[in-house]
Amino acid sequence: MYKVAYFPGCSLSSTAKEYGMSTELICKDLGIELVKIQDWSCCGATTAHITSELMAAALPAKNLLWAEKQSLPICSPCSACFSRLKLADIDMKRDARLRADVTEVMGEEYKGTIEILHLWQVIQKYGELKPKKELKGLKVASYYGCLLTRPTEVCPDERIEDPQFLDNLVISLGASPVKWSYKTECCGAAFSLTKTDIVHKLSGEILKDAREADADYIIVACPLCHSNLDARQEEMGLDFRIPVLYFTQLIGLALGYGYSELGMMKHFVQAKGLLNSKGLL
């Protein structure tokens, strides 16, 4: 068993419950033990880092400190949480004054000795992936969004404009990644609440390009991307629907888990029909 400090973040128990369910389910099979961080705090996404530099570092630091004390690498499935943890770490290493300030408010010093990983990286590096089912004939568009790929310091791939890591995962599950050029486009993110028309335009283009590239499904690694791409298809007035899955759910399918175990019924656009027709359920 490979142990990691697990930082689920807020979405995984609310809008992205199924991301949390599928993550916990598959990690057992992959030989990864998720040690949940005790009394974890908000990563500060958006609100903290646009208002206070100190808070933007201190909030993630609370979680980083816990992991560092256990000498465990820290991992989050949420791209926003991952990005905040990683950037706080980078900022504190780059800026001694910030680090001192964080030490003062936290009462202890974060030394920066641990690895900060996205769930995808943990699976790729340490997971023992043994698919029970080959997802043959499934055409998948891997959507990376922005938080996993920008700024360059957090991106685990050298090809930031055309990352490959999720595509490679798709291949290892026996499915086929489609070639498309909207992998890292912005989905509209938090404009979802304030200027929904922007999300309709941006996410709509992403969906259309995936469809044009002949994809059956889109996979994502971020709760916010998921909600923009999945929940708003109805409002966009598209003449097609395309199911959007978490990459953990795709792994789950290959490991033989069922539709509801993986929380797939929670999606707005249901994948069941397609999966059935491909004989994958």
Added chain:
Amino acid sequence: MARIGVFICHCGSNIAGVVSVEKVVEAAQTLPGVRVSMDYKYMCSDPGQNLIINTIKEQGLDRVVVGSCSPRMHENTFRASVERAGLNPYMLEIANIREHVSWVHSDNKDAATDKAIKLVELAVAKVRRNEPLQKMYAAIEKRALVIGGGIAGIQAALDIAANGYKVMLVEKEPSIGGRMSQLDKTFPTMDCSACILTPKMVAVAQNKNITLQTYAEVAEVHGYVGNFEVKIKKKARFVNMAKCIGCGVCTEKCPSKKTLSEFNANIAARKAIYTPFPQAVPNIPVIDKDSCLYFATGKCKVCEKVCPAEAIDYTQEDEIITERFGAIVVATGYDLYDHSRYGEYGYGEIPDVITGLQLERMINSGGPTGGHVKRPSDGKEPETVVFIQCVGSRDDAKGKPYCSRVCCMYTAKQALLLKEHYPNSQAFVFYMDIRAAGKGYEEFVQRVQTEYGVVYLRGRVSRIYEKKDHLLVKGVDTLSGQQVEIKADMVVLATGLEPKKEAQNLAQLLHIGYDQNGFYTELHPKLAPVETQIAGVYLAGCCQSPKDIPDTVAQASATAAKVGALLSQESLEIEPMISEVNPLLCSGCRMCYHACPYSAIEMEDKEIRRGDVRCVAKVLTSVCKGCGVCAAGCYCKAIDLKGWTDRQLMEEIGVLRYR
């Protein structure tokens, strides 16, 4: 006892406006060895120089100090005056009381005067130890080497040959011609590139003074100005040049057709036995070993069978020849930036995103598409074409901060050609600034917009999206502040110019410098633009910096003039202020050998005393520039720089210490 004269110049009010010249004259009077001290309004003028000459004669002076401007300005002037008065010209020192004093300390006149006095004192202390130095001379090999056979090398070779000197032109490709031979029309006059270049290539081949070595590279360089010894590697051509009649049957019949043609910028294939293009000079093919079936499998030999002249020779090997030259011209040109480093433009993997050079080959009637522009993905003639400038130029993020200078113009040219070929087409150009500073250039770019309807958008493209049957180009027009989306059939990237991949290697062979971008460094950016820091090595064309054909040709002719001036001398005058080794003190540690930036130190076995042979340093007198690095680095104080000896410097330091 020395008999020194001190002459202080007012330089009009340049010096006298700040420094109290009388006080300086007065102070100098009292210095040891000084016989006379006087001032004059313009010491460099005729009466000023006569004052110096007459005073030397009248007072029987043997040393002179002039307090004036920088030695860069007038040291030679005053050396000549001293010589005319019958003294050795090196018995002179200059105290720079203009650039170092009056020009920089005009805010504090008293301190300026004190500093001027101090500098004069230093010069007096130093001149007391000056020794007469004699000019030296070396013989010259009256023959030039030109490396690189692009338009720069061709022009330089023709001009040097026209001056009556022998030239060897070394080109690493199978033919001369360089990039210009790949171009279609040339801005701003739109004359056909081949039509103006081919006659020059033929002229090179026919010129009795020029020896051509194609498919050859420089392997080693030894020696110094006037006396270079160069080893040249002639790569095996596997074709006997004396027998080949250039009929081309071998190329026609060669079954290997998978290798991409470098000449056609990789948009078409070529054979394993090939000439890069039909007008090649020499018109003799080479076998590219890496793509030849015979060399890979031991079978084939089709070319040998069909050759009517029995010119194929698979047994040829690389050959090294050694030649002597008095001067070397480097004209190795440029490569194009590899746009696969631009992820936002598709990492070089989108078929319909091509480079400007590829478009040149397509639009050229002698090119692989017969002059038709066909987009690579499906061969369709494109209607909407987006040009993106500054790809690999002016982009710090890609490590290319400089402007490539020719891309604005070649983009305008290509947009015009496109419209001429396809009147229904529409070109869009994304640019940062339009740099069209040559003669007739701005007018040309204006014409492209007003007469040919090319739409210029000031801004960058953020991304190219590959759609099913078109490309979606998203960018910004910073003049209207709008985001722009263009549905394009093809995108052409104006990739920037960069030095040849092997340019640094060659620089090391020649000991010439290159800048942070890899372009060879000229001796002075304004006043010595074709010379290098190595005497006898000159530059021409894009290897020095990106430039268009007019500038390249002008620079090549300038270089040829410099080469002519060098080779026309009977022998080479060498500055005597160079380093000198005292072999008795030298330990042979090689500190100086490694420190010398000019490779002017050689190690040699020398009989120091009878029977005592040791390896000691020796200064190559015609190579040494007198920089003094060796003298400063020598542990044993075995090296002294003539004119700047340790003794002279200690005298100066002494003045600073005790006063």
